[in-house]
Structures are given as C-alpha cells and as structure tokens.
Amino acid sequence: MKIAVCIKRVPDTEMRFAIAANRTSIDPAGLKFDLSDFDGYAVEVALRLVEKQPPGEVVAITLGPDAAQETLRKALSMGVDRGIHLAAAEVPFDGLAIARALAAELKEGGYDLILFGRMATDSGNGTVGPMTAELLGLPCVNAVSGLELAEGRGTAQRELEGATETVSFPLPAVLTIDEGIARPRLPSLKGIMSAKKKPVESRPAALGPVRLTVDVLELPKERAAGRIIGEGPDAVPELIRLLREEAKVL
Amino acid sequence: MAFEGVDFYQLDTLLSEEERAIRDTVRAWVDQHLMPVIGECYIEGRFPKELIPGLAELGVLGANLPEKYGCAGLNNVAYGLIMQELERGDSGIRSFASVQGALVMYPIHAYGSEEQKQHWLPRLAAGKEIGCFGLTEPDYGSNPAGMITTARETADGWVLNGTKMWITNGSQATVAIVWAKTGALDDPKSIRGFIVPTGTRGYTAKDQKGKLSLRASDTSEIHLEDVHLPKDALLPKSGGLKSPLGCLTQARYGIAWGAMGAAMACYDEARQYARDRVMFGKPIAATQIQQVRLAEMLTEITKAQCLALTLGRLKDQGTMTPQQVSLAKRNNVHIACECAREARRLLGANGILVEYHSMRHMANLESVYTYEGTHDMHGLILGQEITGIAAF
Amino acid sequence: MANTFAFAELRAGSARKVAFETVTAARAAADATGGGEVHALVLGGPGASAAAAQLARYGADLVQVVEHPALALGNPEVFAATAAARIKAGGYRAGFFPASAQGRDLAPRVAAALDLPLASDVTGFEITGDALIARHPAYIGKAVATLRLAATPALVSLRPGAITPVEQPRAGRVEMVEPALDPAQARVVVTAVTDRGAAKLDLGEAPVVVSGGRGLKAAENFRLVEELAAAFGNAAVGATRAVTDDGWRPSTDQIGQTGRMVSPALYVAVGISGAIQHLAGMRTARVIVAINRDKDAPIFKVADYGIVGDLFEVVPRLTEAVRKAREEH
Numbered sequence: 001m002k003i004a005v006c007i008k009r010v011p012d013t014e015m016r017f018a019i020a021a022n023r024t025s026i027d028p029a030g031l032k033f034d035l036s037d038f039d040g041y042a043v044e045v046a047l048r049l050v051e052k053q054p055p056g057e058v059v060a061i062t063l064g065p066d067a068a069q070e071t072l073r074k075a076l077s078m079g080v081d082r083g084i085h086l087a088a089a090e091v092p093f094d095g096l097a098i099a100r101a102l103a104a105e106l107k108e109g110g111y112d113l114i115l116f117g118r119m120a121t122d123s124g125n126g127t128v129g130p131m132t133a134e135l136l137g138l139p140c141v142n143a144v145s146g147l148e149l150a151e152g153r154g155t156a157q158r159e160l161e162g163a164t165e166t167v168s169f170p171l172p173a174v175l176t177i178d179e180g181i182a183r184p185r186l187p188s189l190k191g192i193m194s195a196k197k198k199p200v201e202s203r204p205a206a207l208g209p210v211r212l213t214v215d216v217l218e219l220p221k222e223r224a225a226g227r228i229i230g231e232g233p234d235a236v237p238e239l240i241r242l243l244r245e246e247a248k249v250l
Numbered sequence: 251m252a253f254e255g256v257d258f259y260q261l262d263t264l265l266s267e268e269e270r271a272i273r274d275t276v277r278a279w280v281d282q283h284l285m286p287v288i289g290e291c292y293i294e295g296r297f298p299k300e301l302i303p304g305l306a307e308l309g310v311l312g313a314n315l316p317e318k319y320g321c322a323g324l325n326n327v328a329y330g331l332i333m334q335e336l337e338r339g340d341s342g343i344r345s346f347a348s349v350q351g352a353l354v355m356y357p358i359h360a361y362g363s364e365e366q367k368q369h370w371l372p373r374l375a376a377g378k379e380i381g382c383f384g385l386t387e388p389d390y391g392s393n394p395a396g397m398i399t400t401a402r403e404t405a406d407g408w409v410l411n412g413t414k415m416w417i418t419n420g421s422q423a424t425v426a427i428v429w430a431k432t433g434a435l436d437d438p439k440s441i442r443g444f445i446v447p448t449g450t451r452g453y454t455a456k457d458q459k460g461k462l463s464l465r466a467s468d469t470s471e472i473h474l475e476d477v478h479l480p481k482d483a484l485l486p487k488s489g490g491l492k493s494p495l496g497c498l499t500q501a502r503y504g505i506a507w508g509a510m511g512a513a514m515a516c517y518d519e520a521r522q523y524a525r526d527r528v529m530f531g532k533p534i535a536a537t538q539i540q541q542v543r544l545a546e547m548l549t550e551i552t553k554a555q556c557l558a559l560t561l562g563r564l565k566d567q568g569t570m571t572p573q574q575v576s577l578a579k580r581n582n583v584h585i586a587c588e589c590a591r592e593a594r595r596l597l598g599a600n601g602i603l604v605e606y607h608s609m610r611h612m613a614n615l616e617s618v619y620t621y622e623g624t625h626d627m628h629g630l631i632l633g634q635e636i637t638g639i640a641a642f
Numbered sequence: 643m644a645n646t647f648a649f650a651e652l653r654a655g656s657a658r659k660v661a662f663e664t665v666t667a668a669r670a671a672a673d674a675t676g677g678g679e680v681h682a683l684v685l686g687g688p689g690a691s692a693a694a695a696q697l698a699r700y701g702a703d704l705v706q707v708v709e710h711p712a713l714a715l716g717n718p719e720v721f722a723a724t725a726a727a728r729i730k731a732g733g734y735r736a737g738f739f740p741a742s743a744q745g746r747d748l749a750p751r752v753a754a755a756l757d758l759p760l761a762s763d764v765t766g767f768e769i770t771g772d773a774l775i776a777r778h779p780a781y782i783g784k785a786v787a788t789l790r791l792a793a794t795p796a797l798v799s800l801r802p803g804a805i806t807p808v809e810q811p812r813a814g815r816v817e818m819v820e821p822a823l824d825p826a827q828a829r830v831v832v833t834a835v836t837d838r839g840a841a842k843l844d845l846g847e848a849p850v851v852v853s854g855g856r857g858l859k860a861a862e863n864f865r866l867v868e869e870l871a872a873a874f875g876n877a878a879v880g881a882t883r884a885v886t887d888d889g890w891r892p893s894t895d896q897i898g899q900t901g902r903m904v905s906p907a908l909y910v911a912v913g914i915s916g917a918i919q920h921l922a923g924m925r926t927a928r929v930i931v932a933i934n935r936d937k938d939a940p941i942f943k944v945a946d947y948g949i950v951g952d953l954f955e956v957v958p959r960l961t962e963a964v965r966k967a968r969e970e971h
Contacts, residue, residue: 011781013782014252026785086713091789096758096759131754134751134755141830142659142746158743160743161658163835169829186308192272193323212760214788216788228937230950231949233956234960240963242947243931247887247928250908
C-alpha cells in the first residue's frame with residue numbers, strides 16, 4: 001500500500017502565547033512546535049495499515065517554511081519512509097491555496113490512500129483535506145473515527161451529532177482522521193537516529209492566489225469576572241435565584 | 251500538565267536536533283506511562299515491571315552501546331538525557347535502566363567474549379533478560395576490595411559462594427553479573443566477573459523489605475551457595491577491582507544526569523505550586539522567602555546542567571576521567587537532595603502527600619546520595635586526585 | 643441586490659436546528675446587501691420537502707428540494723455536486739453552510755469544486771458589496787481571527803450555536819430539482835446512521851450542558867451528573883478529557899480542544915478544575931456555573947457563578963432545587 005500523510009507544523013497549543021507585532025499572527029518567540037495532534041493520529045493510522053499488510057510505503061508531505069522539515073523528521077522518526085517539503089515562506093490561511101499545492105504534488109504519486117488530520121490545531125479550519133480530495137477528484141471521508149480496509153475498499157465510521165455514520169468507499173481515497181482511532185506512537189530512539197538517513201525532497205509550493213486572509217488576530221475578550229456565590233449545599237437556593245432572575249436561564 | 255523541563259541558560263541550543271528529540275520522546279513516555287502509576291507503586295513498594303517492555307521498545311536499555319548488538323548506539327549526552335528524563339519520573343525506574351545498561355550490559359560489552367556479547371546484549375536490550383550487578387556485600391559497601399564472595403575454579407568450571415546485598419533488580423533478574431575473588435581473600439587483583447543465570451541451582455534472592463527510600467524499585471539480597479557455572483561464565487577480560495569500578499563509572503555518569511531530572515521535577519512542581527497557592531490574599535510566589543528559595547534551586551540546577559553537559563561532551567570525546575565523574579555525581583546528587591527538600595517545604599502540608607512528587611524524590615535521593623559511591627567517598631576520591639594522598 | 647444561499651441540513655427527514663441558523667445567517671446577509679432572496683437547498687429521502695415550511699419560517703424565500711430514496715441517509719458526493727451546481731447557477735453574493743459534522747465535509751468540497759475560498763467555523767460576520775469579514779476561533783479557542791474573504795460568492799460555514807435562529811417568515815416557495823450527480827454514481831456510500839443512545843440530546847444542540855470531571859472520583863458517580871441533567875430536562879451530559887481517557891465516559895462526550903466545542907445557554911461544570919484544554923471547549927457558553935471543592939480551581943475564573951463545596955453534597959441539593967424550580971415554572 002502506498003500512503004501519503006499530509007502534516008503540519010504547529011505551535012504546542014498548551015503554551016501561552018502573545019500576538020505578534022503585525023497583529024495577524026502569533027509571536028513564535030519561546031514557543032515549541034510539533035506535529036499537529038490530529039496529524040499524529042493520521043501518521044499512526046498510516047503506519048499501522050502498512051505494518052498490518054506489508055509491503056508498503058508511507059510518505060509524509062508538509063507545506064511551510066524550512067522549519068517545517070523538522071516536523072517531517074518527527075514523522076520519519078515515527079517510522080514514515082520519506083518526506084516531501086513544499087516550501088512556502090508563510091502558510092496561508094486560505095485552505096484552498098494549500099490544497100492546490102498539495103493536489104499538484106499528490107496527483108502523480110499513485111497513492112492508495114491520502115490521509116490528513118481532521119483539522120490543524122493552529123488555524124482550526126479543517127478544510128484542506130476535503131478540498132484536496134475534490135481537486136484530485138477522489139472520494140473523501142471526513143473525521144474518520146473507525147476504519148477497516150479490505151480488497152481495494154474501505155469502511156469507515158464517523159461521528160455525527162448524536163449518531164455514528166458508517167460509510168463505504170473505494171480506494172484510492174482521501175480520509176481525514178479524528179481522535180480516538182489510534183494513539184500516536186512515540187518515536188523510538190532508533191527511529192530518531194534513523195530519521196536523518198531517510199530521504200527528504202524539497203520543492204517550492206505552487207500555492208496560486210490567496211483569497212482568504214487574516215485582517216486581525218487577537219486574544220479572546222475575557223469573560224466578565226464571575227463570582228463565587230457561596231459555599232456548600234446552602235448556596236444552592238441563591239444559585240437558583242440568580243439563574244432564574246439574573247441570568248434568566250432557568 | 252506535560253513536563254516542560256528547566257532550561258534557564260538555553261542549554262537546549264547546545265544540543266543537536268536528535269539529542270532534543272531523544273530527550274523529548276523519553277519525557278513523553280514518562281508522562282504517558284510512568285507518572286500515572288508511580289505514586290501507587292511507591293506506596294505499595296512495587297517496581298512497575300509491566301513498563302519494562304515499553305522501555306525496551308523505546309530503545310532505552312543500553313542506549314549508548316553499539317547498534318550491532320541491538321542497542322540504540324547513541325552518544326553519551328543522549329544517554330545522559332535519557333537518565334535525566336527517567337529520574338524526573340522516579341529514581342527507581344532510572345536505577346533499573348542504570349543497572350541494566352551500565353552495570354550489566356556494559357561489563358558484558360567491555361569484558362565479555364564475542365559469544366557472550368552476541369548472546370546476551372540483544373536480549374538485555376529487548377528486556378527479554380533482566381540483569382543485576384552483584385558487587386556490594388553486607389560488610390563491604392564503600393570498600394568492595396574487601397569482598398568475601400569466592401569463585402573456585404574446578405575441572406569444568408567455577409563454584410561461587412557468597413552473599414551480595416542492596417542489589418537493584420536482584421529478585422526479578424534472570425541474569426546476574428557477580429564479582430568474586432578467584433584467589434586469596436586478601437587479593438583484590440583476583441576479583442573477576444561472572445555471568446550467572448539466576449535460575450542456576452544455589453542462587454536465591456530475597457527482597458529487602460522495610461525500605462523508606464527507592465520504594466518503587468526491586469532491592470534484594472542475593473545468596474550464592476555452591477553455584478556451579480561453566481567455564482564460559484567468566485567475563486574473560488575482567489580482572490581486578492578496576493573492572494567493576496569501570497562499570498560504576500558508567501553508572502555514576504548516568505546518575506549525575508539523573509539526579510538533575512529529579513531536581514528539575516521538584517523545582518517545576520514548587521514553582522507551579524507557588525503561583526497557584528494563595529495565602530494572605532496573594533500567591534506565595536509573591537513572598538520573598540519563596541522567591542529566594544526558588545532562585546537557589548534554579549541556580550543549583552543550572553550549574554548542575556552545565557556540569558553534566560560538559561562531562562557528556564568529554565565522555566564522547568573519549569577523555570573523561572572517573573574523578574571528573576565523581577565531581578559531577580557528588581555535586582548533582584547533593585544539590586538534588588537540597589532542591590527536593592526545599593521544594594517539599596515550599597509545598598507546605600500538601601508536600602507530604604504522594605500526590606505531590608517532591609517528598610518521594612527527597613526520600614529516593616537519599617539512596618542516590620549513598621549508592622554508587624557515597625557523597626563522602628567521592629569527596630575522598632577527589633581529595634586523592636587533588637593531593638595525591640589517599641585518605642580512605 | 644443579490645441573493646444568498648443556505649444549505650439546510652436534515653436528520654431523519656426533519657430540518658436540524660443548524661439549518662435554521664444557516665437560513666437566518668443567509669437572511670441577514672441578503673438584508674445587508676440590498677435585501678435579496680434567500681434560497682435554501684434541501685436534499686433527502688422522499689418527503690424531505692416537508693422541511694421547506696420550517697425553513698420558510700426563518701426567512702427562506704425559495705427552497706430547492708432534491709428527494710431521492712438513495713439520499714435518505716445522506717450522500718456526500720451527491721450533496722456536494724448539487725450544492726456546487728446550485729451555487730454556480732444561482733449567482734449568489736454569499737453561501738452559508740453549517741460547520742456541523744456533515745457541513746465540515748460538505749462545505750470545503752463545494753468550495754474547491756467552485757474554486758472558491760471558504761471561511762470555516764465562523765462565529766459572526768459582516769458583509770458588504772466587496773468583502774465578507776468573518777470571525778473564526780483559532781488556536782483551539784485561544785485566539786480569534788478576523789478573516790477577510792475576497793471572492794464572490796463568499797462561502798462560509800457557521801459554527802453550530804453561534805447564530806441564533808430568528809423567525810422572520812417568508813414565502814418559502816418549493817421547487818423540486820434534480821440531483822447534479824446520479825446517486826448511483828456516488829462512490830462514497832452511507833450504509834448506516836446509528837443513534838448513539840436514543841434519548842440523549844446532542845452536546846452541540848442542548849441548551850444546557852452538565853459536565854463532570856475528575857472530582858467525581860469514580861465512573862459510577864457520574865450518575866450525579868446525569869441526575870442533574872435530567873432535572874433540567876433539556877440538558878446533555880459532557881465530560882473532561884481526563885475522565886474520557888480513563889474510560890469513565892465515551893470519548894464522544896469529551897468537551898475540549900480535541901473533543902466537542904459547545905456553546906450552550908448554560909454550562910454546569912461539576913468537579914472540573916478547568917484545565918485550559920477543557921476551557922477551550924466551553925468558554926463561549928452564555929452562563930457558566932462551577933461546583934468544585936477547591937476555591938483556587940481555574941474554572942472559577944471563567945464561571946459566572948461558582949459554588950465552593952463538596953459536590954457530593956451540593957449536586958444532589960441542586961438537582962432537587964432545579965427539579966422544584968422547573969415544576970413551579
């Protein structure tokens with residue numbers, strides 16, 4: 001099986017950050033960067049599929065500045081076979097531009113499966129995967145939480161609101177992977193050392209026009225300070241009163 | 251919350267990308283697998299042996315030994331970072347890795363025959379065999395030269411007799427590296443090393459109960475009564491006290507890094523607690539006493555980090571001396587003990603609960619202060635190096 | 643004066659709440675750009691056209707309906723092809739989709755098919771003749787981006803719950819249309835849609851969400867949370883990541899940065915400390931109530947009303963009081 005996984009280098013979302021002086025991005029100073037969470041699940045799914053049914057190859061593709069190659073190496077250290085870096089000084093907010101560049105790269109790749117994380121934890125758009133599928137004219141299943149493949153076809157589960165949808169699709173296909181399907185493996189020490197020796201190609205990203213841009217990025221408005229209204233069960237009547245009369249939610 | 255390390259002097263910029271990645275992966279492993287169970291293991295007095303396969307798979311065991319024997323083939327700074335991250339979790343788990351790597355796999359690699367290496371090293375790296383190091387005896391701790399365990403040569407092999415004590419992994423080990431005198435009891439030059447499968451008749455191990463330190467670690471007494479071994483149980487290139495001491499130098503190097511991990515964990519815990527704990531209307535982090543306490547901890551940790559990193563680069567260069575290791579082990583363990591204790595005090599009453607880590611580290615570090623050469627012994631090793639006069 | 647497009651999502655033949663939100667948004671956009679018509683698109687099994695009347699209530703002038711047996715459970719490729727064809731033919735100023743599970747699959751595909759950018763998961767917007775400015779939570783809720791969409795039609799997917807549906811009845815003329823793709827040609831086939839716990843209200847739609855965290859100490863104690871939710875009558879039960887990781891609750895109940903993001907009118911956090919990744923999932927709730935025994939727990943910083951106390955004592959009392967309050971209402 002030949003599987004491509006499209007991954008993104010994002011800041012570690014547990015950390016506090018500040019808005020950069022240009023007011024349209026975050027200040028990278030002091031931040032740690034890593035593979036986006038959902039992309040980690042996608043890499044793990046790809047590795048397990050190839051391990052279960054060898055032979056196979058997993059290729060990681062990333063779009064971004066040179067620093068993005070670190071993230072390719074993280075994927076390589078997990079067991080991915082080779083990496084492709086589509087170089088772009090800045091990753092645009094316009095998912096369609098990214099999808100265009102990825103589709104151009106993926107088109108002749110002969111992949112059985114193309115995986116994405118269901119969304120990047122920085123932009124939070126979740127659009128690049130399905131857009132890339134559409135540009136490639138491939139079937140797409142979004143936010144997969146369960147997956148089985150057999151003889152050129154796949155069955156996937158995805159979570160709707162309050163229900164689970166089961167979907168059948170042919171290969172080749174594009175899938176975006178949700179949490180819960182597989183915990184990403186930690187890179188082994190040997191994996192880290194061998195990552196250096198695996199091939200990484202770099203070429204410019206063919207983004208095309210960018211038509212969705214960030215005017216302003218800001219920190220969310222602080223909620224107005226609330227208050228502790230009392231202690232223990234005796235505070236309950238006052239809470240009911242406030243919910244009813246002040247907040248008007250009861 | 252995931253541990254983010256302590257790096258006031260940006261020593262991360264002096265590490266290679268691989269060294270950082272290695273450190274990060276072990277850090278994440280400790281967060282995911284060790285931290286959820288360590289408190290419980292410590293209270294129960296149980297080593298979490300179910301974690302051994304995971305550790306082995308990660309490649310942590312004997313990590314600085316060559317790839318041709320199934321090991322990760324890492325440099326010594328990377329090895330140190332691994333010890334640091336393991337001990338950030340618990341000294342017991344780092345002790346396990348130190349013994350397996352530096353005290354069992356290392357002597358086989360340094361003093362063993364090619365057959366012994368080919369047989370044992372890959373299995374030990376994979377965690378399929380667990381090893382222990384039998385040097386210390388009930389009456390011979392700081393003075394291993396005085397050991398009374400004997401190895402008598404026979405027509406077809408060796409017979410070992412003796413008792414070893416304070417042996418990490420002693421009860422769960424499948425193989426023991428035992429040091430014994432092959433000649434007269436007053437002749438330390440006759441000390442040689444032996445590979446002893448623990449299933450051999452005459453080998454028994456007994457858990458040492460009642461420990462108030464290193465509770466999440468297997469510490470045992472082992473007893474050898476007429477243990478018959480074949481000729482090829484001998485580590486052929488071993489000879490004299492310098493052989494086990496050579497192993498100890500390896501382990502002590504790892505401990506100089508490991509102790510820092512414990513200190514970093516305690517400092518990090520104290521720092522966060524100081525910010526969250528509000529008393530008299532403000533966080534205790536706003537008080538002068540706690541600020542100076544934290545400043546002392548950070549200063550000592552930073553110095554220790556600079557020491558360890560420099561030592562690691564010397565070791566990789568091939569010029570590191572045992573006395574240099576003594577200085578780092580002695581200093582770094584000492585400051586770690588201080589950090590743990592001060593952190594525990596900053597935590598107040600909460601600091602005596604296992605839910606917080608500082609007191610567990612504090613108790614563990616007392617063993618680390620004492621083993622692998624006590625603090626005082628390393629002072630004398632340095633004293634001899636400085637003055638040329640042995641004052642033991 | 644230009645028209646706008648709204649994709650109306652159905653479940654089991656009935657319009658979902660997000661459909662009304664989408665139509666409301668399309669109505670607001672049309673009004674802001676000269677007062678054109680709102681055209682809604684509905685695809686479903688036989689009888690789907692019944693949803694048109696509901697959509698008209700919220701401002702749809704025209705409801706185009708595709709009814710086909712193969713579409714009863716949904717059909718991603720037919721939906722995407724049809725929506726793209728309708729938008730292409732319609733000359734709209736803007737097109738709105740819900741950023742629901744279905745919409746997050748649909749909207750990007752439609753956008754790419756039309757070579758148009760998409761502002762996804764939008765919580766608010768303004769539209770003028772040339773530009774659509776949208777607000778979008780980024781960095782898992784830790785930042786808000788103001789986006790500029792420079793294309794016509796401007797395609798937007800709306801975060802469920804962000805737009806309040808407004809009843810403003812219009813004609814809602816129904817027009818039956820053909821699917822743009824023969825369902826027999828669709829490669830991705832939905833073979834089943836199974837309800838997860840029939841009686842449970844979905845977290846994204848429930849007006850009240852009651853969530854439990856580690857403070858509950860054990861899985862069986864979640865019944866306290868369930869009882870409180872039942873007392874409200876219209877509440878869904880959520881959980882923190884710590885609790886779903888431990889298997890006390892299914893991962894689909896997890897509220898937080900990698901789980902569900904919810905915006906209910908009332909969010910009650912029981913035994914939850916308020917870790918950043920959990921706050922990211924619920925901080926946009928209108929009113930937040932927190933019950934925790936630690937007065938320094940971070941949750942109290944975002945809670946409008948907090949009770950410091952033992953939840954095992956407070957929650958049963960609260961359940962009783964809520965039940966009584968609702969009976970009296």
